[in-house]
Amino acid sequence: MKRTRIWLLVFILIMAVSFGVILSGRAKEDRGSKIAGIYQEGSAIYSIALDSVKKPYSIKIKGEKGINTVTVEPGRICVSEADCPDKSCVNCRWISKPGQMVVCLPNRLMIKIKNEAAGGIDGLSR
Known part of the structure; x- marks a missing residue:
């Protein structure tokens, strides 16, 4: 049960970082x-x-x-x-x-x- 929670947190962290990278790329596209x-x-x-x-x-x-x-x-x-x-x-x-x-x-x-x-x-x- 504890392992599942750890993997779930790791997965959520990876998703949050990926989402942030995508958003920063779009913001760069809008400049200039x-x-x-x-x-x-x-x-x-x-x-x-x-x-x-x-x-x-x-x-x-x-x-x-x-x-x-x-x-x-x-x-x-x-x-x-x-x-x-x-x-x-x-x-x-x-x-x-x-x-x-x-x-x-x-x-x-x-x-x-x-x-x-x-x-x-x-x-x-x-």
């Missing part, structure tokens, strides 16, 4: 501004600070299979139009959180959101 990196064929072509965007705008990016239209609004970004056959990049809709991404394989385009506090984006800036 959100940066959207737009890559084509593995190279950074744009770096956009989403928190600094005041008015919506679009960027047309030519790829192997056509043109992708990337729409940027305050705090979020999406591929709004694409000439690729399956349009899965358009179906991803808006992304706005660090770690989210949109990929268009036919046009070799990727949009990924990172947190500036967690390292930002390599490459060009807009």
